[in-house]
Amino acid sequence: LSDDVVATDPTTIALHSADMPGLRAGQAVALVRARTTEDVSTTLRIAHETRTPVVPQGARSGLAGAATAIDGSILLDLSEMNRILRIDTSDRAAVVQPGVIVADLQAAVEAHGLFYPPDPASADRATIGGTIATNAGGMRCIKYGVTRDSVRSLQIVLADGTVARTRPATIKGVAGLDLTSLIVGSEGTLAVITEATLSLIPAPGRPRGVTATFASLAEAFAAADEIASGHRLPATLEFLDGVALTGVRMVQPELAIPHDAVAWLIAITDAHVGAEDDLASYEAAFRAHGARTVMRAETPEELAVQLTARRALNPALNAIRGGATHGDLAVPRSLLRDLAVLADELSAETGLPISLAGHIGDGNLHPTVIYDPEDPAQVELAHVTSAKLHELAQAVGGTISGEHGVGVVKLGSVDGELAPALREIQRGIKRIFDPLGILNPGRKL
């Protein structure tokens, strides 16, 4: 590897050792800023020969700690492999390197009248490789699915440095086992992604939305249910609860959220035709279930303003007492009510506010326990309570991670929802891909 690709000085390594959860990072031995698939292959070949752990990294914007440095590891930074290699309008496909920023790809395909649906909240900094490795979600999944649904084929580098393509880049194909989907969401534990062929769709229409506030959670859930199970599937259906709205009022008083509102919904359509009828039907559902306020967002500017309530969720929650756990769970949508009741009970028991905001359209919420970071008892109680909330999700048939991933943050609780036999199978699959256990060891599985 050439000198300008490898860094071993402690300062550079330290600057690349953390990701979003801010966990204590291990001490890596080197940083490789790969520029080519060959760089990745060479790095893995050397790592394999020397049994050195490798931590693949994109933008390090992941929320589960899967890209945090490991002691003695090589940090394999893919962010400089950031070229869009091809946009093919006939095949409706894009071929990209893993370091391309999601928003950059979105903009590039838009210029061809096409659309790349995955849109995680971190789209303006997250890389395609990172979002594939975590099977990232976001606010458009109710209509367009998750990142996996847009991945046609991957070029990967295996643990020993071998370069391979998971499948031909056709739309349909059943010649092999679905290794592509197996790599998607595997958080760098099975292989390193060096190129992706992604499915694009025709550009949708201009997004327009309706927001509403409610004086009861039950009314908001009923309205969301009517919209999500109805015929006019929105592109986005998001939810804020009373605790989240308390925070929103603090950080965004200009939104003038009514003081008696304990629930907020936004439904967005991006239909080319029938958008007006979509909006009317969302508005009718809101009003039929007792919305106190209903507001249209017809222009991109109005929509952006309305969405700030949702987009500023984390700062809003942090504003209440200074500290907030950040959760991610999913349940079958019909069980959201049960989850809300359980969260209420936990809040009453602990005296800590609990928010259940998020992607209500697909049952993926980001439960948050609010605490005072200056009070050690509250800090501990908040994290214990957050863990309980996730266990509750598992208990009602849900998952402790809808979209953020497992990384190290949720490693302790992930086994709670997988049959022991399948845990063993997962570990067996890991051994097949990575017999020496050098690929992001101790993460995901």
Added chain:
Amino acid sequence: LSDDVVATDPTTIALHSADMPGLRAGQAVALVRARTTEDVSTTLRIAHETRTPVVPQGARSGLAGAATAIDGSILLDLSEMNRILRIDTSDRAAVVQPGVIVADLQAAVEAHGLFYPPDPASADRATIGGTIATNAGGMRCIKYGVTRDSVRSLQIVLADGTVARTRPATIKGVAGLDLTSLIVGSEGTLAVITEATLSLIPAPGRPRGVTATFASLAEAFAAADEIASGHRLPATLEFLDGVALTGVRMVQPELAIPHDAVAWLIAITDAHVGAEDDLASYEAAFRAHGARTVMRAETPEELAVQLTARRALNPALNAIRGGATHGDLAVPRSLLRDLAVLADELSAETGLPISLAGHIGDGNLHPTVIYDPEDPAQVELAHVTSAKLHELAQAVGGTISGEHGVGVVKLGSVDGELAPALREIQRGIKRIFDPLGILNPGRKL
């Protein structure tokens, strides 16, 4: 296992030993008609203890021979586990046993205003379990994806009889590796599916279509390209070439296909709103690229008549000389022209007509070599030529199976499109799931 679940008499076994390709079946030792997951578990436990091969079977309508009896095997028939356990409009999900017929599920969810998109040509006899095990396609994939895209979670029985659920039945979830997608399309080699939670979507509008005929293949390809890469994505976009039309004229003279037509397309919309504009745009694309005849199908009856040309493809091809190979390949759509040129060359070389009809919208065609079954030289030449066509598809970056599967029919050629390292990984995964190799051995991998 109770006596009424197990049959060991040779006649009953013989009646359950063949599937569609009509390959010479092995001699199975028993037929188990499972009625419960426990029956399946008991069967696999016994098979595991006695190292007996197990051939899972649905309707035995598969085209790749994956359900043909193996010598000394247990035939594990799932077709009597045919109950729809739940249709949940709030979660837009159906929970079904594997023996449910696809068309029965389609009808049942339709009564709730919902829609199960997968629609293989065999929908009126194929089972849900079989279509999941083969990741079945059909005529609606261009808009709705393949069977995998509708599978949320599976209950499976592992090789040793252990019952497990692949993941929680949430819409989103990244806690584990994607074992669900791994089971989908694995043709009974990794586990036996005993229950499926399927995603449903809001019922689309009434399907309406436009058909067109062309005097050149290039014109038809250009028209298909414009429609498939445009903004008004059809629910179905199908293609017949000149050879196929020759057969259609023979078996369906009432369709009055023009004598100079060498290509036929149908584009169908099922949009609730904008359907008229969709049809107008398809019609405009057909006319812009030189269509000789254009015909609307506005009512279900008219559409059914127009579709008979496509649905009767196999009888039509058989009518020409009496014999026809039945192929299944997929290429990136932009490479269809190259494939057609190569097929033409092969036809000229061999003197055998070659048809390239099928799902042009997603690049999945069913190439067919026409032969006289009374002429042994033609029979052999036809099969060699069919194999060459599939190899050509691989050579241009495609696959030898878009939707039919590998089974035993394509086992010899499947490795041509997978990197050697990934073949080994696939076999490793097989060993992890099925260390004794009792699950449908010798198929798929």
